[in-house]
Amino acid sequence: MRFNPVLRDIASYEAGKPxxxxxxxxxxxxxDIIKLASNENPYGTSPKVLQSIRPEDMSLYPDDSYYELKDGLAAHYGVEAQNIIIGSGSDQIIEFCIHTLHKEGLKILHAGVTFAMYGIYAKLYGAQVLKTPDNTHNLAQFLESYQTHKPDIIFLCVPNNPLGECLESNQIEDFLTHIDSDTLVVIDGAYQEYAAYKDSAKCISPARFIAKYPNVLYLGTFSKAYGLGGMRVGYGIAQKDIITALHKVRAPFxxxxxxxxxxxxxxKDQEFIHACIQKNFEQMTRYEEFATANGIEFIPSYTNFITYHGTRIQSSKLCQWLLERGVIxxxxASYSLNAFRITIGTKEQNDRIFALLQEYLGQ
Structure with missing residues (x-):
């Protein structure tokens, strides 16, 4: 059987081990297993969510207009329902973007190390993938590459997964003033709830951005702060013409x-989200202090995870050692980095992580 030849150059996405x-x-x-590999909310989802689900409805298709969810998101962000598209995770909307703009010679641009699905979807459609030399978001390098190669889509992961660093809102606005309106700029805000809590300068206002820059698409998800990773719900916010085009490639239901x-x-339960995020950063402080005390380098994070790296560790060996003890x-290493990413767990989970890391480092 002959498969699409572009598949030879595509590595499958490496999800966290189940x-x-x-x-x-x-x-x-x-x-006895602790999973801290996929940045799920360790506190689960709101109890109100569990009360709202009606299992007897599982035989029915959903209302494909998604009007109630769109209206809720519109009120939450100060936009109109017509500015919103719903996806099976925000990564599905990434595919919609590339599919919608697909043409011969399509080019996308992203940071040297960022969410892998940008490149995977791009290669699937035969697009050229451009990366900045720096792993993190260096906007001077983005601008230089943009001016040289004129990419059709630019992906900004704000904050960045899997590293955790985060651009400031005004930095992005300044960058956008140099970008032609025909280039789609995707601001991936999968972890924005965390960044906005930690530092208001990192907070992205979708309403402000799409009003000022008609070529911007903002992505959000219910998989992280909202604790619905297993439900797969994401959304995109943009001006109506972009949303209309994306809907043309969206399958029903x-x-x-x-x-x-x-x-x-x-x-609707923002109080629960706030409480989870507050506990996240209280526990993250422990990870920063542990790293400093044990000579481990880390990237200051604006998310619900932290990335450890440096000569004190050998990431693949350490991750395997932890796995054999029930910690995922x-x-x-798949990013060619000697580093590993840990989702910030509950206090009890983190107590066990620190004890195991101390044991490993003491060997």
């Missing part, structure tokens, strides 16, 4: 009935 696989491979009891119910309810973290 708990069930660790149970099978290492014979560890499920309740692209999220489930129960996912829709969960997202509508989760959005994310090795970044």
């Amino acid at each position: 708990i069930e696989l660790v149970v099978r491979e290492y014979g560890i009891k499920r309740e 692209n999220i489930t009935t129960l996912s829709l119910q969960a997202a509508i309810s989760a959005l 973290v994310r090795d970044l």
Whole structure:
């Protein structure tokens, strides 16, 4: 069988190892496994979400207009419902963007190390992938590459996954003044709830950006702060002409009935989100202090994870050692980095992580 030749150059996305696989491979009891690899909310989702889901509706297709969720998001962000598209995770909307702008010679530009799906979707459509020399978001390098290569799509991950650094809103605005209106600029705000809490200068206002820059698309998700990773609900916010074009490649019923119910309810409980984010940064301080005390380098993070690196560790060896003891973290060797990413867990989970890391470092 002959497959699309572009697949030869595409590496499959490396998701966090599931708990069930660790149970099978290492014979560890499920309740003894801690998964801190995929940046899920360790506190789960709002209790109000659990009360809102109606299992008896699972035989029914969702209302494909998603009007209630769009209205909720519109009120939350100060935009109109017509400015919003719903996706099965925000990564589905990334694919919509590339599909919509697909043409011969399509080019995309992103940071040297960032969310892998930008490049995977681009290569799937035969696009050229341009990366900045720096791993993190160096906007001077972005601008230089833009002026040289004129990419069709620019991806800014704000904050950046998997590293955790974050551009400031005014830096992005200044950058956008140099970008032609025919170039789509995607601001991926999957972790924006965390960044906005930690530093208001990092806060992106989708309403302000799409009003001022008609070529901007903002992405958000319910997978992180809202604790709905398993429900797969994301959204895009842009001016109406962009949303209309994206809808032309969206399949009907692209999220489930129960996912829709969960997202509508989760959005309403901002008090729960605030409490989770507050606990996240209280625990992150412990990770920063542990790293400093043990000679481990880290990237200051504006997300719900932290990236450890440096000569004190050998990431692949350490990640495997932790895995054999029932702790799943994310090795970044696939990015050609000697680094690993840890989701910030609960106090109890983190107590165990620090004890294991101390044991490993003491060997």
